[in-house]
Amino acid sequence: MTTPSADTPPKANDQPTDDAQATxxxxxxxxxxxxxxxxxxxxxxKLIAEGRVSVDGQVLSSPALNVTGAEKIVVDGNPLPQxxxxxxxxxxxxxGLVTTARDPEGRPTVFSRLPKDMPRVVSVGRLDVxxxxxxxLTNDGELARLLELPSxxxxxxxxxxxxxxVTQADLDKLKNGVxxxxxxxxxxxxxxxxxxxxxxxxxxxxxxxxxxxxxxxxGSIGLAVNRLIRLSYGPFQCGxxxxxxxxxxxxxxxxxxxxxxxxxxxxxxPADHPTQEKNNNSQQRKxxxxxxxxxxKGGGKPAAKSGTKTGGARKTKGGAHAHRRRRx
Numbered sequence: 329m330t331t332p333s334a335d336t337p338p339k340a341n342d343q344p345t346d347d348a349q350a351t352x353x354x355x356x357x358x359x360x361x362x363x364x365x366x367x368x369x370x371x372x373x374k375l376i377a378e379g380r381v382s383v384d385g386q387v388l389s390s391p392a393l394n395v396t397g398a399e400k401i402v403v404d405g406n407p408l409p410q411x412x413x414x415x416x417x418x419x420x421x422x423x424g425l426v427t428t429a430r431d432p433e434g435r436p437t438v439f440s441r442l443p444k445d446m447p448r449v450v451s452v453g454r455l456d457v458x459x460x461x462x463x464x465l466t467n468d469g470e471l472a473r474l475l476e477l478p479s480x481x482x483x484x485x486x487x488x489x490x491x492x493x494v495t496q497a498d499l500d501k502l503k504n505g506v507x508x509x510x511x512x513x514x515x516x517x518x519x520x521x522x523x524x525x526x527x528x529x530x531x532x533x534x535x536x537x538x539x540x541x542x543x544x545x546x547g548s549i550g551l552a553v554n555r556l557i558r559l560s561y562g563p564f565q566c567g568x569x570x571x572x573x574x575x576x577x578x579x580x581x582x583x584x585x586x587x588x589x590x591x592x593x594x595x596x597x598p599a600d601h602p603t604q605e606k607n608n609n610s611q612q613r614k615x616x617x618x619x620x621x622x623x624x625k626g627g628g629k630p631a632a633k634s635g636t637k638t639g640g641a642r643k644t645k646g647g648a649h650a651h652r653r654r655r656x
Contacts, residue, residue: 354396357383362469364411365448366403367429369473380404412447414468414593416577420569421463421558427454438463441572452476452561453537461486461558462566465574471593474586475562478536482562486532486542487521490551494528496520498549508548513541527554 354360361372361381373391375381381388382402383395395401401408421427425438438451442465452464452475466472474480499518506513514536521529528551532542543553559566563585569575583595 354394356391357381357388357393357395357401358391359470360395360397360401360411361403361408362473364408365450365467365469366408368450368469372469375403409448412467413579414471414582415447415466415579416471416564416582417446417449417465417574418564418566418569418577419463419465419574420566420571421455421460422571423458423460426457427451427463442574446574455558456540456543456556459556459558460571461556462561462564462569463558464561464564468593474589474592480562481535483533483535484537484561485559486534487557487559488530488532488542488546488553489524489527489555490530490546490553491527492551493523494520494530494549494551499530502545502549506545506548508544511538511544513538513545516545531559 355363358369358372358376361367361375362369366372367375372381376388376391379387379389380403383393383399385400419438419442421438422441424436425441426435427438429437429439431437435457439449442449447467449465449467450469450472452466452472455461455463464472464475466475475482496519499520502516502518505515514534517533519531521531523529530546530551534541542556546553557566564577579595583590583593586593586595
């Protein structure tokens with residue numbers, strides 16, 4: 329048998345060596361920064377592009393770098409903090425606060441109003457400056473990224489007060505989606521709760537949460553929104569939170585709601601049939617400042633289904649939850 333010489337080119341189906349196939353150890357630098365709660369992964373990539381991140385003394389210009397944790401990472405001149413266990417908070421955002429770390433116009437921010445003992449957190453999505461109600465906060469940017477994804481399938485519920493007149497038949501047309509100023513908005517479930525003087529109260533459920541979606545969609549049918557309250561985000565509800573109040577979501581509840589994604593954040597993969605656990609918390613009350621307690625006839629749908637507790641979460645369908653959820 330003839331032995332190929334050293335000059336013989338390799339065959340097309342020759343496999344590369346293990347070294348050539350090996351991927352870099354560790355995780356992407358932007359992901360590590362996000363997991364430390366400094367900002368979201370997208371914002372971390374922006375920091376890197378602006379030359380505000382260094383690794384072992386070398387300023388980065390690209391996020392295409394894996395780190396193992398042994399490196400010295402500095403962001404804006406400060407050492408990257410150690411990653412803490414993933415946590416989630418429910419916060420009642422007041423109208424007039426912007427959901428950014430810094431505002432060029434000098435307006436007060438959500439983060440400037442948080443308790444002094446709160447760790448560094450990022451928001452799960454944003455609320456418009458004049459919108460109030462539930463805002464989720466987390467010390468893990470990767471969790472924020474997961475919960476923001478439309479593929480998660482979590483429904484956002486709002487209650488809107490708007491100037492103008494509308495019928496339920498008009499609102500039912502929103503179930504098919506609508507295009508406003510060239511932007512396509514997905515299906516929206518909207519219920520006319522009541523008329524109050526020159527205004528109407530409407531409860532809306534949507535999954536996308538695009539910028540100013542509620543105001544633009546209702547504006548397209550002749551309504552001018554003058555108050556907007558977010559009641560819930562996925563299984564987590566405003567409940568009896570008071571304006572400016574913040575409460576941590578129990579870790580068991582968070583991991584249960586994350587389902588098969590729990591392992592990524594320090595939890596355990598759920599069993600196929602988790603046990604229903606008893607919760608002795610009191611019945612959920614209306615969000616502060618929404619007027620009298622909503623009812624089916626007088627004030628629209630309540631903020632949660634009957635039997636929901638104030639643990640901050642409720643059962644949902646689909647999305648990130650491929651398992652049966654506990655009622656909390």
